[in-house]
Amino acid sequence: MEKKRGVLLINLGTPDSPDPQDVKKYLKPFLSDKRIIKMPSVIWQPILNSFILTTRPKKAAALYAQIFEDGVSPLLKYARAQEANLQQLLPDTKVGIAMSYSSPAIPDAIEEMLAGGVTDLTVIPLYPQYSGTTVGSVFDDVMGFFRRSDNIIDLRFIRSFYDHPGYIAYYADKIKQALAAHTVDAVVFSYHGIPASYVKDGDRYPEECTATTRLIMEKMGIDVPHFQTFQSKFGPNEWLTPATGATLKTLPGQGIKKILIVAPGFVADCLETIEELEQENKGYFLASGGTDYHYVRPFNEERALSEIFVDLLKK
DSSP: OOOOEEEEEEEOOOOSSSSHHHHHHHHHHHHHOTTTOOSOHHHHHHHIIIIIHHHHHHHHHHHHHHHOBTTBOHHHHHHHHHHHHHHHHOTTSEEEEEESSSSSBHHHHHHHHHHTTOOEEEEEESOSSOOIIIIIHHHHHHHHHHHTOSOOOEEEEOOOOTTOHHHHHHHHHHHHHHHHHSOOSEEEEEEEOOBHHHHHTTOOHHHHHHHHHHHHHHHHTOOOOEEEEEEOOOSSSOBSSSBHHHHHHHGGGGTOOEEEEEOTTOSSOOHIIIIIIIIIIHHHHHHTTOOEEEEEOOOTTOTHHHHHHHHHHHO
16 A cells, blocks of 8 residues: 655644633643643642632733734744645645644544545654653653554654754854844843753753754854853742843843844744743843843744755655
8 A cells, every 4th residue: 555644743732812711721731741740640730720720821811912913823823834834845745733732632633644544644843852841742642642543554753853954054044144133242042941850850851952052053153152041930940040031131230231032942933932032031131231132033934944844754
């Protein structure tokens, strides 16, 4: 039987709307995932249901309302754009998208692949650097689907692509273009953080972040001061440091008042980049004496990302 190939692009997820109830519907499975919160359910679930899900959805909904356009979140909009890009590049391959904690759900997307006759499926989590909290969770969901299925197909899983030459070149070029347009004192690389205890358990995520920063700087070939930080801390436990917000508050006092900030852990703009980096953290920097703050956008709808995926599929 002739093989039919499929590619499934998977990202984190997004509320269906900025309504607090939809945000709660999204946050509950996300914050119930044991890859995300490594705490016994008997302890965590009462905290989640009695405190976090009674207050956080309303606050988060107000933030999501600022970034939704025409009823669609940027994360879903750009995932659809890359789906279309990749489908155009691979006309003989069935391309789909899925989200870990929202629609289209991973099981539904795989069912659609199987119904379309796919016998050879490649799963590409849309996270350049591996972490158990992201890629590991996607792996669990995909394997969980097939553990419940008698229809086992050829399956390939892309673990990470932080060191792909096209990925590195994309950010190196973007930063060089920004530096040509703006005079800055330093470049700040901001990555999503994870709890420090997860790294002690074996998660190699910070190693891949550091390698990403190093490879981009080497590719640029420009001697410019740079910093690597971690953002989006959740909860009271220790997370990876230095924190983006704390760093931006201290840089102006060190004479670094003009910065370029880039987030190479994200392939698309989302709440963490639009609201957190472009608004909240920018506010910290300017309020602390900074004068110029420039944000370098990720791939979003640019075809360069899908071209990287095409190359990964050849290997």
